[in-house]
Amino acid sequence: MMLEDTLLKLRFNRGDRDALRRIYEKYKDDLLRLAIALLNDVSLAEDVVNDAFVNFTRSVGNLSLRGNLKSFLTTCIVNHARNVSRARQRRSTVGLDQAGQVQSGLKGPEQSAVFNEQYRQLSAAMTELPDEQREIVILHLQSDATFRQIAKLLNISANTAKSRYRYGLGKLRTLMNGELRK
Amino acid sequence: MRPARDTERHIRNVYADGLKVTTGADLDKRVLSNVMETLDELEKKESAAIEPNIWRSIMRSRVAKLAAAAVIIIAVTLGMFEFLGPSSIAWADVVEPLLNARTAVLDIVVGSGGSQMVIHDEMMGSRIRRTVSNVVGTDIIIDLEQQKMLTLDHDGKAATSIELAGLDGVENYLQKLQNLVVRLQESPDFSVENQGPQEIDGAEYIVFVANGDSQTITIWADPETAVPVRVEHRTPNMQIACENMQFDVELDEARFSMEVPEGYGTRDAGIDFKDSSESGFVETLRIWAEIIEDGHFPDGIALEDVVKMGPQFEQGMKRAGLTEEQQIEVATRWGQGYVFIRFFKGQGEWHYAGQGVKQGDGTKPIFWYQPQDSETWRVIYGDLRVEDVAEANLPQ
Numbered sequence: 001m002m003l004e005d006t007l008l009k010l011r012f013n014r015g016d017r018d019a020l021r022r023i024y025e026k027y028k029d030d031l032l033r034l035a036i037a038l039l040n041d042v043s044l045a046e047d048v049v050n051d052a053f054v055n056f057t058r059s060v061g062n063l064s065l066r067g068n069l070k071s072f073l074t075t076c077i078v079n080h081a082r083n084v085s086r087a088r089q090r091r092s093t094v095g096l097d098q099a100g101q102v103q104s105g106l107k108g109p110e111q112s113a114v115f116n117e118q119y120r121q122l123s124a125a126m127t128e129l130p131d132e133q134r135e136i137v138i139l140h141l142q143s144d145a146t147f148r149q150i151a152k153l154l155n156i157s158a159n160t161a162k163s164r165y166r167y168g169l170g171k172l173r174t175l176m177n178g179e180l181r182k
Numbered sequence: 183m184r185p186a187r188d189t190e191r192h193i194r195n196v197y198a199d200g201l202k203v204t205t206g207a208d209l210d211k212r213v214l215s216n217v218m219e220t221l222d223e224l225e226k227k228e229s230a231a232i233e234p235n236i237w238r239s240i241m242r243s244r245v246a247k248l249a250a251a252a253v254i255i256i257a258v259t260l261g262m263f264e265f266l267g268p269s270s271i272a273w274a275d276v277v278e279p280l281l282n283a284r285t286a287v288l289d290i291v292v293g294s295g296g297s298q299m300v301i302h303d304e305m306m307g308s309r310i311r312r313t314v315s316n317v318v319g320t321d322i323i324i325d326l327e328q329q330k331m332l333t334l335d336h337d338g339k340a341a342t343s344i345e346l347a348g349l350d351g352v353e354n355y356l357q358k359l360q361n362l363v364v365r366l367q368e369s370p371d372f373s374v375e376n377q378g379p380q381e382i383d384g385a386e387y388i389v390f391v392a393n394g395d396s397q398t399i400t401i402w403a404d405p406e407t408a409v410p411v412r413v414e415h416r417t418p419n420m421q422i423a424c425e426n427m428q429f430d431v432e433l434d435e436a437r438f439s440m441e442v443p444e445g446y447g448t449r450d451a452g453i454d455f456k457d458s459s460e461s462g463f464v465e466t467l468r469i470w471a472e473i474i475e476d477g478h479f480p481d482g483i484a485l486e487d488v489v490k491m492g493p494q495f496e497q498g499m500k501r502a503g504l505t506e507e508q509q510i511e512v513a514t515r516w517g518q519g520y521v522f523i524r525f526f527k528g529q530g531e532w533h534y535a536g537q538g539v540k541q542g543d544g545t546k547p548i549f550w551y552q553p554q555d556s557e558t559w560r561v562i563y564g565d566l567r568v569e570d571v572a573e574a575n576l577p578q
Contacts, residue, residue: 007472010502014477015225020217028210033203049205050213057217060224064503122196141190142197173189 005069013063020060024053027070030143031077037138038081040123041088048084052076074143075153082131125175133168136161285433291423304431309438325440332440335449341442342449362399362415369394379405387411396531452514458521464566466519467549469512471541474498479536479548479564485524528553535577539564547577 011019035045139145151158290301300315308326319337329346372394387402402412414423529552536548543564550561
């Protein structure tokens with residue numbers, strides 16, 4: 001797997017279009033899911049995936065061959081999502097429950113009422129978290145990133161990552177329990 | 183309040199397991215269109231910038247040396263298998279000193295012009311101590327009787343022992359030269375021409391040129407003693423010259439010891455010379471194009487090309503950004519696959535035409551050979567597929 005990614009990066013650095021296409025195909029779903037979780041907005045998440053890949057393409061010839069490709073792309077998504085999140089703070093958001101109206105290409109998620117309700121509650125709670133806590137909770141619980149990996153991705157210490165996670169999770173518990181009591 | 187672990191599980195259930203998302207066709211089309219457009223723009227603006235800019239440095243790490251060991255192991259077998267054929271009577275007086283020599287010292291020059299590579303051999307009976315100009319800091323000791331080879335990396339204080347047993351054509355090295363001459367002489371199209379005296383570095387020599395069996399051998403000999411000082415050998419795949427030949431020179435027997443010197447660690451060669459397969463060779467070609475040659479097949483794949491590519495091999499590994507483990511794995515796979523042509527078992531010669539061919543170009547044949555007992559040929563194309571091809575349809 002790692003060797004495949006290394007060779008993909010090598011070929012991409014030469015401007016190989018097939019390698020670029022393969023990288024997109026390989027990671028697009030995970031990255032879109034991450035972007036949706038970070039932004040709670042399918043349309044914006046798609047924009048983030050698009051912009052992240054365009055920026056990634058600009059690294060052709062200079063992409064470091066040593067690092068982990070998925071981590072690199074994840075960092076691109078997190079950074080873009082953070083910028084979008086800050087820029088939209090004054091704008092109204094479009095949630096996943098409205099996704100069908102704004103994003104016809106999305107084939108999921110499963111449209112069960114239970115899932116939608118759970119997702120709505122969780123998303124609502126997530127929006128209450130500061131960006132830096134939300135990113136870590138999502139990276140750890142959705143993308144299975146370790147605190148060490150997250151620390152590297154976000155350029156912070158592992159202890160900082162852990163404590164932000166703890167605070168974020170605590171706040172989510174409080175918010176979600178309050179939501180459930182309603 | 184639900185415990186923290188429950189909250190974590192709940193978030194995982196919703197985000198990781200429940201949120202099944204696949205990008206739609208519209209998004210795929212949009213992203214791929216945008217990234218390809220971006221790539222086009224970048225190529226137009228600065229095509230040179232796409233080339234990785236790390237050719238300047240040469241890897242000096244311990245791992246690179248370990249990886250390069252595969253190249254060294256292949257490279258240092260040069261001259262051991264080139265002169266095949268049955269043992270027979272020596273050809274004329276000029277060959278006799280070669281055959282009767284107890285010891286010999288000579289330089290084997292591979293290639294021509296500015297891209298020469300020199301192997302310096304000291305020979306005592308069936309044993310050889312060898313240095314190779316492009317393989318710095320390494321001595322190789324070969325015992326053809328024991329059928330073993332020992333490489334000594336003096337910088338890394340490491341010894342690698344390689345078994346040669348079971349390989350065809352491993353015989354006394356001096357006999358190889360003799361056999362070559364005999365093979366030419368016995369071929370139906372054999373011809374020999376005495377070209378008379380010629381001068382090299384102010385000294386005069388008698389020159390014989392023999393042709394036959396698609397090969398040419400030229401011998402420069404002392405006109406007084408008939409002792410050869412230079413032998414030049416051309417085959418379709420290689421040009422080798424033996425120069426500075428001296429016979430019955432005093433040599434220290436200790437220099438031919440197969441014992442690992444004190445203070446040297448041992449390394450696994452990782453390559454089995456008896457294990458030879460077409461599929462392994464295809465993998466070698468893939469690694470050569472993908473990692474060593476930056477997307478194109480090399481100009482040549484003969485042993486002299488291998489010997490000259492040492493630094494390039496290291497640079498390719500570095501450029502690929504492979505981990506230590508991957509470098510060694512890739513190098514070993516490359517070396518193992520190369521055994522296929524190094525100790526070629528097909529009929530006649532193999533043919534290579536990969537120069538300038540981009541990896542993936544399925545229209546261009548890059549290598550073809552005829553397996554033993556086969557009426558058809560195997561042809562490898564630029565996309566590395568292999569097909570059986572009738573002789574009449576072979577590439578020209």
